Amino acid sequence: xxxxxxxxxxxxxxxxxxxxxxxxxxxxxxxxxxxxxxxxxxxxxxxxxxxxxxxxxxxxxxxxxxxxxxxxxxxxxxxxxxxxxxxxxxxxxxxxxxxxxxxxxxxxxxxxxxxxxxxxxxxxxxxxxxxxxxxxxxxxxxxxxxxxxxxxxxxxxxxxxxxxxxxxxxxxxxxxxxxxxxxxxxxxxxxxxxxxxxxxxxxxxxxxxxxxxxxxxxxxxxxxxxxxxxxxxxxxxxxxxxxxxxxxxxxxxxxxxxxxxxxxxxxxxxxxxxxxxxx
Amino acid sequence: xxxxxxxxxxxxxxxxxxxxxxxxxxxxxxxxxxxxxxxxxxxxxxxxxxxxxxxxxxxxxxxxxxxxxxxxxxxxxxxxxxxxxxxxxxxxxxxxxxxxxxxxxxxxxxxxxxxxxxxxxxxxxxxxxxxxxxxxxxxxxxxxxxxxxxxxxxxxxxxxxxxxxxxxxxxxxxxxxxxxxxxxxxxxxxxxxxxxxxxxxxxxxxxxxxxxxxxxxxxxxxxxxxxxxxxxxxxxxxxxxxxxxxxxxxxxxxxxxxxxxxxxxxxxxxxx
Numbered sequence: 001x002x003x004x005x006x007x008x009x010x011x012x013x014x015x016x017x018x019x020x021x022x023x024x025x026x027x028x029x030x031x032x033x034x035x036x037x038x039x040x041x042x043x044x045x046x047x048x049x050x051x052x053x054x055x056x057x058x059x060x061x062x063x064x065x066x067x068x069x070x071x072x073x074x075x076x077x078x079x080x081x082x083x084x085x086x087x088x089x090x091x092x093x094x095x096x097x098x099x100x101x102x103x104x105x106x107x108x109x110x111x112x113x114x115x116x117x118x119x120x121x122x123x124x125x126x127x128x129x130x131x132x133x134x135x136x137x138x139x140x141x142x143x144x145x146x147x148x149x150x151x152x153x154x155x156x157x158x159x160x161x162x163x164x165x166x167x168x169x170x171x172x173x174x175x176x177x178x179x180x181x182x183x184x185x186x187x188x189x190x191x192x193x194x195x196x197x198x199x200x201x202x203x204x205x206x207x208x209x210x211x212x213x214x215x216x217x218x219x220x221x222x223x224x225x226x227x228x229x230x231x232x233x234x235x236x237x238x239x240x241x242x243x244x245x246x247x248x249x250x251x252x253x254x255x256x257x258x259x260x261x262x263x264x265x266x267x268x269x270x271x272x273x274x275x276x277x278x279x
Numbered sequence: 280x281x282x283x284x285x286x287x288x289x290x291x292x293x294x295x296x297x298x299x300x301x302x303x304x305x306x307x308x309x310x311x312x313x314x315x316x317x318x319x320x321x322x323x324x325x326x327x328x329x330x331x332x333x334x335x336x337x338x339x340x341x342x343x344x345x346x347x348x349x350x351x352x353x354x355x356x357x358x359x360x361x362x363x364x365x366x367x368x369x370x371x372x373x374x375x376x377x378x379x380x381x382x383x384x385x386x387x388x389x390x391x392x393x394x395x396x397x398x399x400x401x402x403x404x405x406x407x408x409x410x411x412x413x414x415x416x417x418x419x420x421x422x423x424x425x426x427x428x429x430x431x432x433x434x435x436x437x438x439x440x441x442x443x444x445x446x447x448x449x450x451x452x453x454x455x456x457x458x459x460x461x462x463x464x465x466x467x468x469x470x471x472x473x474x475x476x477x478x479x480x481x482x483x484x485x486x487x488x489x490x491x492x493x494x495x496x497x498x499x500x501x502x503x504x505x506x507x508x509x510x511x512x513x514x515x516x517x518x519x520x521x522x523x524x525x526x527x528x529x530x531x532x533x534x535x536x537x538x539x540x541x542x543x544x545x546x547x548x549x550x551x
Contacts, residue, residue, distance in 0.1 A: 171378045178350050179396045179447075180370045189399075193386050270386040272429050 058240040063247065066240040075229070080248055082224040083214045086142060090149020091210040095203060098154045102161025102199075103187065123155050128216050135221035145217035145225070152213040153206035160202025164195025197271050200264050207256050211249065299450060299483045300326040300349065305358035307344050307509075317508035318344040322358070324502060324511065326485060328450075331477055333486040333494035334502045335540060341509025342487045346453050349485065350374055363450060372400055375444030375482075377457040381436035383428035389415070389439050390424040396447040407446070414442035417479070418472055434465040441473060445480060452477070452484040459489065470496050471525060478522045495536045496523065503543045515539050 043060040054062060066072060105112040131148050138144035168191055176186050192199075218227025226245050233241035307319040318341040326332050334342045347353040348360055351370040360367045362374075375396065383392050393411045397403045415421045418438040420431075428436055437457055444452055457473075458466045474497055477484055488494050494501045495517055503513040518532050527533050 169380070169382070171380055171382045172384075174347075174350075174352055175376065175378070175382050175395075176399065177352060178370050178374060178376045179399045180372055181399045185399055190384070193384065196386075270427055270429065 055237045055239045058243060062240045063243040066238075067244040067247065072241075072244075076244065076248060079224055079226050079229045080252070082142075083211070083218065083226045084252065086145040086214040086217065086225065087149055087210040089142070090146040090151075090213060091153045091206055093146065094150035094153030094210075095157050095206060097150065098157025098202065098206070099161050099199065101154075102158045103165065103191070105158075106162055106165045106191075107183075107187075119155075119158070127152050127213065128220075131217055131220040134217070140221050140223050144220075145214050145222060148217040149210050149213035152209040156202035156205035156209070157199065158202070160199045161195055164198030165191045167198070168194045197268055200268060204260055204264075207260055208253075211252060211256070215249070297328055298325040299328040299330075299363060300324070300485075301359070301361040301364075302345075303359040303361075305345075305348070305360055306356050307341065307348065307353070308356040319348075319355075320508035320510050322509070322511055324514075326483060328483055329481050330500070331484045331486070331498045332500050332502060333488055333498040334504060335488055335491060335494045336504030336509075337506055337544065338489075339509075340504040340506040342504055343455060344509065346455050346485065346487050349451070350376055350453055372396070372447060373450045374453060375447065375449035375451070376453045377437075377440045377444045377455065379456045379459045381428065381433070381440040383436055383439065385428050388425050388427060389420065389431070392428065393439060393443045393446050395443060396449075400447070410448070411442065411446050414445055414476075415439070417476055418442060432465075434461055434469060437461060437469060438472065441476060445476070445482065450483060452482045454484060454486040454488075456488055457486075458493070466490075466493070467525070473497060474523050491537050491540050492528070492533075494540070495533060496528065501536070501540055503540055505543070512543055513539075 040060055045059070047054075047057045047059045058066075067076065105116060127148060130151070131144075134144040134147045138147055172190055172194070173186065176190055181189070214225065215227040215230075218225040219231060222228050226249060230242055230245045233239070233245065302322050302324040305319055305322040306317070309316045309318060322345065324332075334345065336342050344353065348355050349362070349367060351367050351374070362371070383389075384395070387395075390408070390411055391398075393415065394403045394407060397407045412421055412424060415424055418441065420435060420438055420442070423431060423435065423439075428439070431439070440457065444454075454473075458469050461469065470493055477497070484497075486494065486497060491501075499517055499521075501515045501517060502511055503515065504510065505512045515536055517536050519527055519530075
């Protein structure tokens with residue numbers, strides 16, 4: 001998969017090397033894939049061989065069975081969907097807030113001095129500790145989870161935006177000013193594009209935080225979602241279902257990571273070394 | 280000394296040309312916690328239309344401040360700075376500028392970087408694009424018009440930056456040590472190119488530089504400045520025509536002009 005996308009991103013002039021690079025890519029992916037197979041085989045047979053009870057560590061087969069059971073599959077899909085909606089809504093809100101506030105705080109110094117210390121202070125409180133408050137304020141539904149995720153996702157994007165804009169050189173700003181660029185033009189054509197690599201680094205963290213935030217929020221109080229499913233399975237000592245949830249989360253995480261990296265390579269085509277990063 | 284600064288040069292036919300830039304008794308003072316720093320003190324300088332003038336001086340002599348005032352990026356404390364007869368009060372679009380770094384936008388192709396000064400003020404027309412391509416061709420970069428800056432060497436980027444400074448057909452070209460970060464060989468090549476670009480465009484140019492030979496090679500007059508407070512201590516006329524080639528580097532007159540400039544810095548070192 002990675003090699004086909006590499007070909008697509010490449011400019012025609014470089015495409016001739018793709019067949020070769022595909023071979024190189026598959027050779028590069030071979031060791032981790034081989035190790036994965038070893039791990040999966042061990043997961044299936046080691047617990048059985050050692051006689052570890054299922055409720056402590058279920059073999060892979062049982063987990064897959066829990067996952068593919070006709071009745072259960074629908075339930076897993078539903079709860080996964082709930083968690084993803086929470087994560088993505090919170091991620092979107094947090095990212096937009098972080099971007100906008102980041103630009104404003106850099107441009108309006110008085111505001112920066114006024115509120116930035118408090119943003120950092122709020123940030124220093126573990127979000128898990130505030131989550132119960134959000135459940136009290138916003139209930140057991142979607143909102144409280146979205147708020148937790150947004151709060152988690154907001155900060156890295158804010159930091160990325162601020163440090164990205166601050167790193168723009170004085171000469172670049174002078175160039176724009178000499179040619180009578182408006183504030184809007186400087187922001188749109190210079191500051192935001194320059195800050196993009198740094199914003200993206202913040203966004204990548206925000207993506208990781210988004211599923212984390214959703215699960216934590218669901219642990220604290222929710223009616224649906226993978227977090228709820230994990231808690232319920234735990235009460236019933238249904239360790240297979242817990243592992244099934246973990247597998248789903250793992251798949252979600254890997255998928256998001258691949259998507260983010262592909263988007264990054266598309267948007268940051270101009271950053272040296274960005275193209276060579278393998279997905 | 281300042282009378283030399285005020286005297287206008289004559290063009291090749293011997294007639295006086297109109298000054299594009301008139302600087303009269305220009306001063307710039309910075310107020311800091313430790314007291315006032317005088318960056319520029321009583322600067323008098325006329326630059327004729329089409330003339331190439333260099334300003335040399337050690338760090339802290341206020342030469343960059345002078346350039347920033349002419350660019351409209353900084354305000355003067357006292358005196359006058361006129362461009363085409365009108366006081367410079369802020370940025371104006373008939374100025375082109377190049378810095379020590381190429382100051383490219385790495386996400387834009389070279390051609391779009393070159394067109395930036397136009398784009399910030401109006402929608403670039405096909406005529407603008409044609410001019411940008413012509414300028415790139417003039418410095419041998421036309422085949423890189425669609426490349427990204429990171430695909431070009433430092434010297435090539437700097438050439439593109441010169442094109443960008445000329446694309447909107449400004450009346451004044453400000454060059455703030457544009458080749459300062461390049462190796463000596465590249466620098467010499469670019470000086471030859473800059474001279475021919477200037478000669479063909481007929482622009483008025485002001486170059487800030489640390490390099491005496493670069494100043495002599497490119498300019499018709501070299502202004503020597505001293506630091507703290509920044510003052511003009513001498514103006515040296517360079518006895519070569521507009522179109523120059525590397526052969527003048529070995530001309531005795533080249534060495535004489537360079538020595539005249541150099542002696543100011545040697546003297547200063549002895550005094551303090």
